[in-house]
Amino acid sequence: MPYFGSEETVKELKRALSNPHVQADRLRYKNYITKVIRYMTQGLDVSALFMDMVKASATVDIVQKKLVYLYMCTYASDKPDLALLAINTLRKDCADPNPMVRGLALRNMCNFRMPGMPEYIEQPIVAGLRDKASYVRRVAVLGCAKMHSLQPNTDIDGSIVNELYALLRDPDPVVVVNCLRALEEILKDEGGVVINKPIAHHLLNRMKDLDSWAQSEVLTFLLRYRPRSDDELFDILSLLDAFLQSAHAHVAVATLRLFLHLASAHPAVQADALLRTSAPLLATCGAASRELRFAGLCHVQQVMRSQPGLFATHYKRFFCGYSEPSYIKFRKMEILVELVNDENVALVLEELRSYCTDVSPELAQAAIAAIGRIARTYSEKCLDILTGLLALKQDHITSAVTQTFRDLVWFCPQSTAAVCQTVEACVDNPQDSEGKQALLWLLGEHGEQISSAPYVMEGYIDGLKTELSSAVKMELLSASVKMFLCRPAETQDMLGRLLHYCIEEESDMCVRDRALLYYRLLQRGVEETRKVVTGPKSDPSMSVLTGRQEEPISLWASTFNTLGPLSGWDLCLQTAVISASEPSGSAENELLPGSTDVALSSPNDTQEEISLSLGPPLSHETFEKMWLDLEILHRQTLGFPRPKTASDTLQAALQLVKIQTLAFTPGDAVPWKAYLYTRGTGTLILAELLQEVPEAPDSEGSLVVSVKQHPKNQQTIRGFVLILKSVLQTLNVDPL
């Protein structure tokens, strides 16, 4: 944030700092230094003062030293040559008799993020590791990790690693934990710090000396350890028992995770651990801090995937408070829906009903949807409430109730008659497009049970010109055709008008195409149309009857107590992937969305929509350079050969979905290659399609796609591959 007069300010400061009178007066000198730091904090570039600041570091005043060090760390990477000058002072301070100064100097020296540092800091770090003050040792241990992060590609220094392993026996608990943290960083490529039996037992015995942060982390590290025998396992579990009830939620939850992991072969132990942690978890759900409360709720949800009944008696704890933020209320409602049973259903519904009239429309709609979910089991009570809500004549409520009705009829066919009655009697026309779609679907699907259906539909057809949403128009087309099939006399005329309008006057191509499709279908005869248009009227999987499956604990245990459960993604799938590929539970190092290939090809991800765009064209040179710089993030065999279409057809087809073809092998030569690029959700995606020489002469071989991306975003890649695949498949099928 450079602002007017900033150069002047810097000059003035420079003058003051180099003024011998100021330097002689310690207090004034220090005030000027403070001023420099203040400007730096405000975002002013004061790096021009580097030389003067380096001089100021030679002082006995520890606060002044800290300020100067802070300054140097901030600007070291911009002025590496000048920063080198400061190193001598720092190295001298590393030998100061005062351990505070030694620690401070060492820490800051390690924070200089610039090339060439390691050779200067190595010796002080090694000395620091053997310092008699634990304060310095703490700093030195993390210094090793910092040094490694400065030169990530060099070989690991075995002697330092050994020294760190030895320091795991240090009397100071923070040194011990810092050693683990540092080793984890240094040995990242080799799978992190190794926890063998002596180390594991040593750590377990030290647990009670550690502070809560350290306990939490050590518990996570212990996930690596596999006890040799059941006896050892149970010894460990009983040692850790007390921590299940720790005052710190994060320790209790970390202990639970370790319990679940260690006892994976003993379901009874796991169940017992879950039962005993339910109290601390519940307490977290009522924590003073909203964020911790939120984290607690997310973890309760995870536990409930395996033990749906665990919190049933505590359902009242999940009633929403008036002032709670909506992200907490949403989670609480989701939990309440899961907890409903015969005893509490009345109270839960009463509570949920009071949320339906909340000021926030999002919350009200979520509450209505929640009642809809409960209606799948307790339809009568819920339908009464939902019908009552319609009487309020609030647009957003009517719309949400209509949508809930639609879902209910789909999942729970036995409630159809009641719903149809209510729809006929009470539903005013919803105003938003989701509500309209839901109503139209109901009318189309169950038109024979709603006597007024054609008249409602006619209203929509007459108002077609003013309708903006094409989704509503499409739904209207489908619904009218379905209605025509069951009540032809009343519908024929308006259907004709509707089709005429959509084909002749509609500007949206999708709507027009849909209308044409129906038109041609109807030309083939009613029976033919019926065969195509009508499908099952309710969810064929009968998921309501079978109920919610209790999932095995191992499905979610590996992401328990990480960021995963908190972020919006539904992690069911990713957890499965992570636990399959990383049995050691080191999900910590995973990027959030499952970043393994298995997740990419899974069919469940098709709902995720990404929008690709072409953006500015990429030159061949830039493409080549980026292709060489980036690494392959995803490679997949598509399982079919390249389309045998002309190359310009391919190019045009890809362009339709906003994928640009940069270059490809001409003709039918093998190996055949094509380079593509596109942009999506703020990232640039580069891809190569390759068809190798087939192994058997008469087989065709399969296409392999390799994708590179900058910056990384797995979801986008997933979307991209899906799109690419469907385009290529379509081209393959088309007998052009």
Next chain:
Amino acid sequence: MSASAVFVLDLKGKVLICRNYKGDVDMSEIDHFFNLLMQQEEEGLVCPVMSHGSVHFLWIKHSNLYLVATTNKNSNASLVYAFLYKLVEVFTEYFKELEEESIQDNFVVVYELLDELMDFGFPQTTDSKILQEYITQQGNKLEVAKTKVPTTVTNAVSWRSEGIKYKKNEVFIDVIESINVLVNANGSVMSSDIVGSIKLKTMLSGMPELRLGLNDRVLFALTGRDKGKTVTMEDVKFHQCVRLSRFESDRTISFIPPDGESELMSYRINTHVKPLIWIESVIEKFSHSRVEIMVKAKGQFKKQSVANNVEIRVPVPSDADSPKFKTSTGHAKYVPEKNWVVWSIKSFPGGKEFLMRAHFGLPSVENDEKEGKPPITVKFEIPYFTVSGIQVRYMKIIEKSGYQALPWVRYITQSGDYQLRTNN
């Protein structure tokens, strides 16, 4: 854990102060934070975790500040939140109030603290008592001599320094129970529980060993004694100084206390408690003309006890005007900025019943904005009384120098989250 960097932002999203701990996330990523937040706020879907590309923001809000931690790993979320709250706690102890102004006024100390609290993304020394021993607010004074490492930084007992001296050795024990109640509009109690905490103010010399005896039902059952009233505590949590293993084995609470004020333990009791102050309310709203409020408050506790500083907050519509009150005791005041009436009663004896009536005018032009239905909330304090009946039976203090020390015990019951929903 591993937070890459910690930022303190003002309400407009400007970075007030930041600290780059790991250097593996670009510091300019924070620019996306505020945009994301605004976007989510518009959609009404704010979430304490936000992601931009591979960077995750974990944030909390405190007064007029956002505290944000960035990470690019799948780190332990609750640990990061706990750390951010620890930051708030430490800063508050230093500056009394943590807000934009205090950050700007004390940026030197903030930098010093950020430096000690975390290194390379890992929490280091976070105990504010210990930090206060070597980071002082008199940063501007020139002190040369006092730069010794405090013993606590290297001590085995990390929460207490050695060599503490008091002329008079005393411990003050406060047993505080907060009542959380949620009553729905029909007057039925939806949920109620007691959250208790035992706080200490320790003024003891040396390294004393303390042992606390409570009328804990599990302990009494263990020792085969069952006379007198006992209490079943759930969800007991202790300060780190308490030896958990001993509590687990024989329910003894033994510890070396931190100096000064600290919370020794907390517990929860999930029994059904009768709401101590019961409120019945009738709020009648006549559109375009007036609101009539009638509130009846009844003390449902022992006659000998007295509730002090009772405050009953009754919500009123935001466009109400010209308030008129009538109370049988205490006085009522309209607080327009909070849209409520506060009826305060200095002392409220048990078993008594009081009444308040309020009358407000409403404008003839109706407010278009819909309003929520805030509940009536009640605040009170009842001294010399605990709802659960918990008692401190003894406090033994043993120090190797053998001094005599006195424990003082005080009981208090107060309102926690005490809400009664209204019909209107």
